[in-house]
Amino acid sequence: MSTPPNRRILLIDDTPSIHEDFRKILTPEAQHTAELDDMEAALFGSEAKPAATLFELDSAYGGQEGLSKLLQAMEEQRPYALAFVDMRMPQGWDGAETIEHLWKEDPRLQVVVCTAYSDHSWDELLERLQARDRLLILKKPFDNIEVQQMANTLTSKWDMTQRASVQLDQLGHLVERRTQQYRQASVDLQQEIDERKLLESQLVQSEKLASLGQLAAGVAHEINNPIGFISSNLGALDGYFKQLQEMLDAYLDAEEAIGSSELIARLKALRERIELDFLRDDIPQLIKESKDGIARVGQIVKDLKDFSRVDPTQEWQWANLQHGIDSTLNIVANEIKYKADVVKLYQPLPDVECLPSQINQVVMNLIVNAAQAIGPERGTITLSNGLEGEKVWIEVADTGSGIEPHSLQKIFDPFFTTKPVGQGTGLGLSLSYGIVKKHRGEISVRSEVGVGTTFRIELPLRQSKPAA
Numbered sequence: 001m002s003t004p005p006n007r008r009i010l011l012i013d014d015t016p017s018i019h020e021d022f023r024k025i026l027t028p029e030a031q032h033t034a035e036l037d038d039m040e041a042a043l044f045g046s047e048a049k050p051a052a053t054l055f056e057l058d059s060a061y062g063g064q065e066g067l068s069k070l071l072q073a074m075e076e077q078r079p080y081a082l083a084f085v086d087m088r089m090p091q092g093w094d095g096a097e098t099i100e101h102l103w104k105e106d107p108r109l110q111v112v113v114c115t116a117y118s119d120h121s122w123d124e125l126l127e128r129l130q131a132r133d134r135l136l137i138l139k140k141p142f143d144n145i146e147v148q149q150m151a152n153t154l155t156s157k158w159d160m161t162q163r164a165s166v167q168l169d170q171l172g173h174l175v176e177r178r179t180q181q182y183r184q185a186s187v188d189l190q191q192e193i194d195e196r197k198l199l200e201s202q203l204v205q206s207e208k209l210a211s212l213g214q215l216a217a218g219v220a221h222e223i224n225n226p227i228g229f230i231s232s233n234l235g236a237l238d239g240y241f242k243q244l245q246e247m248l249d250a251y252l253d254a255e256e257a258i259g260s261s262e263l264i265a266r267l268k269a270l271r272e273r274i275e276l277d278f279l280r281d282d283i284p285q286l287i288k289e290s291k292d293g294i295a296r297v298g299q300i301v302k303d304l305k306d307f308s309r310v311d312p313t314q315e316w317q318w319a320n321l322q323h324g325i326d327s328t329l330n331i332v333a334n335e336i337k338y339k340a341d342v343v344k345l346y347q348p349l350p351d352v353e354c355l356p357s358q359i360n361q362v363v364m365n366l367i368v369n370a371a372q373a374i375g376p377e378r379g380t381i382t383l384s385n386g387l388e389g390e391k392v393w394i395e396v397a398d399t400g401s402g403i404e405p406h407s408l409q410k411i412f413d414p415f416f417t418t419k420p421v422g423q424g425t426g427l428g429l430s431l432s433y434g435i436v437k438k439h440r441g442e443i444s445v446r447s448e449v450g451v452g453t454t455f456r457i458e459l460p461l462r463q464s465k466p467a468a
């Protein structure tokens with residue numbers, strides 16, 4: 001960027017003849033040049049300019065006028081490079097005061113103080129102006145060539161200083177930009193580190209779930225075997241006891257035929273001692289309870305197996321979501337039973353193409369969250385579902401604490417939890433979100449503080465092409 005050199009000079013002096021002298025020294029051909037310019041412009045177009053740059057001299061006859069000229073020049077973006085300032089001006093500001101004002105507005109201005117020998121104590125003046133590097137002293141009477149050289153040198157100095165400061169500015173901008181880039185890079189890096197950490201922890205979490213699932217499946221398998229023979233034995237026991245009852249009845253009938261009254265009395269005493277009537281009532285009762293109990297154990301084991309079904313190949317399968325919800329509900333029954341009643345509003349659902357154990361995981365997270373949001377008063381958890389076009393939906397609604405509006409947008413963020421350490425990891429909903437997204441579904445929430453919260457999942461019936 002090359003701007004033309006600044007040759008603008010301001011002369012501040014109260015003596016008009018001095019202005020004449022300066023004009024002769026600094027713009028010797030101004031008149032002539034102006035005429036020439038016009039002629040050249042007429043001949044060659046307005047671009048034509050004389051080769052030599054002359055000074056442009058403005059006059060002010062007092063300090064205040066000088067200042068207003070300087071301000072105007074600055075406003076027009078045509079600052080002066082140099083000012084000659086007379087030291088002694090009886091009216092208004094003297095030279096020193098004028099210079100102070102000028103520098104306050106434009107510190108770049110180079111200044112020559114014009115003075116008679118005896119005008120001032122120099123030390124005092126320099127002390128007062130505190131800018132020895134912008135100030136020269138020209139003693140009267142002047143020498144023409146001295147004035148010319150001062151003007152040449154100082155306007156050039158102004159240009160160089162200006163250029164240096166522009167470059168410094170550019171350098172500053174460059175440094176600022178680089179710094180900005182480094183800052184951004186470090187932010188990006190930190191973000192990447194955070195994402196990696198998160199992925200790792202999700203991996204750990206899903207590893208944990210997978211191994212837990214495997215464990216549960218193994219235990220379920222082991223328990224299944226004894227459950228099988230216990231329930232079949234109970235069935236047999238039931239049958240045998242019925243036969244024994246028949247036999248007992250036959251013995252009772254036969255008692256009348258016994259001749260020995262002593263034997264009859266002994267049998268009666270024995271019957272009373274063992275409370276035979278009670279046993280006959282109670283034993284079938286016990287067998288029935290045991291059968292029920294073992295059936296329940298069987299159901300739990302089955303649920304556990306369903307729930308933790310390890311999908312090592314992550315295979316998409318067609319599954320009935322209601323079965324999944326019910327077995328999940330059984331698994332978490334203990335968490336819920338002292339806190340809430342469960343209401344089911346089911347509608348018939350077609351099978352859905354999904355990763356069943358993962359959907360179960362989502363439902364479990366929602367039910368556990370619902371139960372944890374309820375308390376101390378007993379509440380209600382309502383599970384509903386339905387079909388809408390090509391989508392099924394599941395809702396888990398609770399009458400719990402509700403979620404504050406400012407938390408609402410953060411609940412799906414990993415590690416966001418409002419629960420005490422040990423109770424909440426803040427991962428449940430973020431994992432659930434990931435699972436639902438993997439199914440090309442939606443998870444949404446409505447909540448009112450003090451009233452309750454409803455989570456809704458929508459899943460497409462079929463995966464046109466399951467997400468990886």
Ligand SMILES: Nc1ncnc2c1ncn2[C@@H]1O[C@H](COP(=O)(O)OP(=O)(O)O)[C@@H](O)[C@H]1O
Nearest residue numbers: 369370373411417418424425426427428429453
């Ligand atoms: N049903 C709900 N009622 C009220 N707040 C809930 C409910 N479900 C989730 N939240 C809020 O969302 C947060 C994140 O839930 P989640 O990701 O499951 O992590 P965690 O349960 O470990 O805190 C919870 O700490 C809680 O503040």
Ligand SMILES: [Mg+2]
Nearest residue numbers: 365369428429
């Ligand atoms: Mg949770």
